[in-house]
Amino acid sequence: MKKITVFIILLCSILSLEGFAQNEKKERVPLKHGAHQIGKRTDAAMQRWREYGLGQFIHWGVYAIPGGQWNGKTSGGAAEWFRSSGLITNEEYDNLYKQFNPADFDAVRWAKQAKQMGAKYVIFTTKHHDGFCMWPSKYTDYTIANTPYKKDIVKQIVDAYAAEGIDVYLYFSIIDWSHTGYVSGGNINSPEIKKAFQAGEREIFNPFKTKEQEKKYEDFKSFTRNQLLELLDNYPTIKGLWFDGSWDVAWVKNAPWVDSVGLELRAKHPGLIIGSRFRSDEYGNRHVDANGDLIDDYDQRFERNLPNNLAEVNDNDWDCVMTIPENQWGYHRDWTLTYVKTAYDLIEMTLQANSLDGNFVINFGPDGKGNMRPEENRIAKSVGDWMAKYGEAVYGAHHSILEKQDWGISTQKGDEIYLAVFNKPMSNILKVKVPRAKTRGNVYVIENATFLSTGKSATINDGGRNKAGAIFYDIPIPAELQNSGEAFVIKVKLKEVPQGEKGAYQQAIT
Ligand code: FHN
Numbered sequence: 001m002k003k004i005t006v007f008i009i010l011l012c013s014i015l016s017l018e019g020f021a022q023n024e025k026k027e028r029v030p031l032k033h034g035a036h037q038i039g040k041r042t043d044a045a046m047q048r049w050r051e052y053g054l055g056q057f058i059h060w061g062v063y064a065i066p067g068g069q070w071n072g073k074t075s076g077g078a079a080e081w082f083r084s085s086g087l088i089t090n091e092e093y094d095n096l097y098k099q100f101n102p103a104d105f106d107a108v109r110w111a112k113q114a115k116q117m118g119a120k121y122v123i124f125t126t127k128h129h130d131g132f133c134m135w136p137s138k139y140t141d142y143t144i145a146n147t148p149y150k151k152d153i154v155k156q157i158v159d160a161y162a163a164e165g166i167d168v169y170l171y172f173s174i175i176d177w178s179h180t181g182y183v184s185g186g187n188i189n190s191p192e193i194k195k196a197f198q199a200g201e202r203e204i205f206n207p208f209k210t211k212e213q214e215k216k217y218e219d220f221k222s223f224t225r226n227q228l229l230e231l232l233d234n235y236p237t238i239k240g241l242w243f244d245g246s247w248d249v250a251w252v253k254n255a256p257w258v259d260s261v262g263l264e265l266r267a268k269h270p271g272l273i274i275g276s277r278f279r280s281d282e283y284g285n286r287h288v289d290a291n292g293d294l295i296d297d298y299d300q301r302f303e304r305n306l307p308n309n310l311a312e313v314n315d316n317d318w319d320c321v322m323t324i325p326e327n328q329w330g331y332h333r334d335w336t337l338t339y340v341k342t343a344y345d346l347i348e349m350t351l352q353a354n355s356l357d358g359n360f361v362i363n364f365g366p367d368g369k370g371n372m373r374p375e376e377n378r379i380a381k382s383v384g385d386w387m388a389k390y391g392e393a394v395y396g397a398h399h400s401i402l403e404k405q406d407w408g409i410s411t412q413k414g415d416e417i418y419l420a421v422f423n424k425p426m427s428n429i430l431k432v433k434v435p436r437a438k439t440r441g442n443v444y445v446i447e448n449a450t451f452l453s454t455g456k457s458a459t460i461n462d463g464g465r466n467k468a469g470a471i472f473y474d475i476p477i478p479a480e481l482q483n484s485g486e487a488f489v490i491k492v493k494l495k496e497v498p499q500g501e502k503g504a505y506q507q508a509i510t
Contacts, residue, residue, distance in 0.1 A: 034289030080330030105370025118387030131178025181220030197284030240273030
């Protein structure tokens, strides 16, 4: 009898706990313009994107002419924002295009450089916030066609990179200071504006001061839509569009319309890849919608900011675009203003991105004549030399089952794990911790290990075990890698074996 009572009490508490958990489940917000797909895209185009590993970004436009300096004064701000630096008048800036004649520009040279660097895709600025179009758009006069240079730069980029087997993505800024109908209305990321939006008080932040302005914004919307369709018509081989500047309240307020444009672009260009910076849901949520689902194909929030762990990326695809100096995308003549990353830094970041299932994209800002700067040339070469030896640890390689260890970063492809050693131990013996296998009673052992640079097998010594059953291996680092000054990679193959084969862990007797 006692037993039955205990059983009934237990059953009741389990049932009530379950009911409580269900009540706790957040109700989903009904959305018309939130994520249209829950979870990752699984089609071939997106699968290809996922395998890129490393990309190149290029910020190029008329801002490359002043290069952050005007009348002997230097702007500490980003060079591509020079129009709003206060050092140049709008009129002066808006006439720079009349001088744009990059005599040294050779898209083939850039594409070959990108190929040597190991980039699998390029993102090219067709139009930055200033509105200047690097293609001969028929919807504005503010284009490359009206410069002394005249020729279509976007086309040359698309063709040259495609010839090197590098996929092309077009950067497009929603912000367009050159269009009379463009209105900013404030940044939706500001907490005050966001709060009002989410409380349904969107009207408070009416960005339009007059009816006339509101009407003109409709022109801007048609203009933007026309330009996007034009880019897809002109460059049908591109793989995707990389949007920027979509944080303006006026744009966010038009979320249903923006959504319809996105769907139109996708219908026109099957497989098109668009990141989370194009549109918001109807409550002004950007990147992820009111239900926490990613808007569009990959997360674009990791600009100049790598995630630290897998939890931060929430099982979404993502990219990280990175400047070489701290915050200069376009050409700035003076790179002494901030820390300039080394090739070593960028390679480590590339591995970090791939180990957390993202792509890493290095930005270049060519000068007004069409040359990459010497520092960029050196960095591209060093990254490329490293990728030629060790790229296997990047392309198609993702998060590994090894936990993060002090010596560096690991990635995984199938049952092969790449140990990228950025912090070589003083002992010249790499201690590698291998986790317990998922199957009870089994452990992982390192079956073999190879140094990628030489193809030579590594010696694998027993490095002990810990209480939790994790096994350690000691891998001696050969003389030729001890002082090479470069990060190196060891490819190891794991094998799952019954624990018995490896011997039981012996507790210390104290
Ligand atoms: O304002 C721009 C900036 O100039 C640059 O183009 C970057 C590249 O991602 N996007 C914006 C800032 O997030």
